[in-house]
Amino acid sequence: MRPFDDIDRLANTPALDKVAAPLRDAVHKVLRRQDVKDALHGVWLGHPLHPVLAQLSIGSFASAGLLDAVPRTRRPAATLIAVGLVSAVPTAAAGWADYADGHEEQQRVGVVHAAANGVMLAGYVASLAARARGRSLRGALWGWAALAVGTAGATLGGHMAYHQAMGANHAEGYPHIGPGDWTDVGTVAELPEGEPTRRIVGDVGVLVVRHGDVVKALADRCAHASAPLHEGHLTGTDGSECVVCPWHGSVFRLDDGSVVHGPATAPQPTFRTRVRDGRLELAVTGYEAVPAS
Ligand code: FES
Incomplete structure (x- = not known):
């Protein structure tokens, strides 16, 4: 079995609809204004906005992970984690907007993607809290753990984009x-x-x-x-x-x-x-x- 077959199994797990469907409905209730939805989808950009914003979050977190491994660079690593956390807010908003207009199979993978990202963000908050208490090694360990979970979440996001063609241009051919x-x-x-x-x-x-x-x-x-x-x-x-x-x-x-x-x-x-x-x-x-x- 290939590793990504497991992700396909997620897409074909109707039990996930118990979470995915209420979340989809909640997003539709919150995002009522067409101009806000258009902005979050990236209509103004001519390209899905979520993957563009995700570059900043992922890049900041990954860079922080590298700096944490280098002596005397844990302070700039904390700054990068803070940048990643702040940029995660619009990144997540754009992702939820896309999620709400996806297929059921995409939404099943999407809830796991979102859950992984939520755990990652909680890990980075814990990392910053540990650093604020002067526990820089503990902060780095939290950061690396968060990065590992976030990498799994990003892999699911990539699967949604490339395998499930979410956000792809379906008329390109x-x-x-x-x-x-x-x-x-x-x-x-x-x-x-x-x-x-x-x-x-x-x-x-x-x-x-x-x-x-x-x-x-x-x-x-x-x-x-x-x-x-x-x-x-x-x-x-x-x-x-x-x-x-x-x-x-x-x-x-x-x-x-x-x-x-x-x-x-x-x-x-x-x-x-x-x-x-x-x-x-x-x-x-x-x-x-x-x-x-
Ligand atoms: S708007 Fe979704 S298929 Fe046309």
Whole structure:
């Protein structure tokens, strides 16, 4: 058995839902404001915020662990631990925001990840307390123990990001796997007016929305977690027509796929469209998303 198979077992342990589900509901209750949620997800950054902030916390704690092993550097180590503890507050807030919009399997691993991080933070508080009493060796031992637990927690976080694709851009593959040329997807007339509809282009699903002879086309799988966007609904934001994801409510502009609201942070790929002899053709190709015509 490979070591990480055990983490997969966590993901497939429904007993964890007894803790994971109430925590998810509690986060939704606390995080009601859309602008706060967007800020914590990292919509403004175009990238999940949690792993960016985690760099500061993990880096501070790991550096403190190294300094504690070097003679006469335990005082700067304490400063780094304090930096890590302070930065852990926004790091955790961003993580909980992402957690609340995750899949059940991700949330099961997420509660263990959070528990490990909680134990780590308690260990660092004990470490600082020991140092404040002049017990620098005891403080270092607390710090190293906390670092060990935190490393296990960070490993779970990495598993959530890389293995469970939490925070990954789920629409990134579209331009790579779409057909390399214009593809006929049927007549324009058969597309319902102003309704999200799906068309298949090669092997990929594309969301199309028609207004008269103008057709907008976006990747159908949501960048956040692969929801079928054609099952969502349309809305207007700042004069732009947008689609609302049916699973977690991300909002994307139809014109350019940009993110209006998260949890998605990556834009939705858009595709070129053209009408010839009353038939709609789509071009799903190239690495860069191209504006819809
Ligand atoms: S799948 Fe989560 S917002 Fe679309």
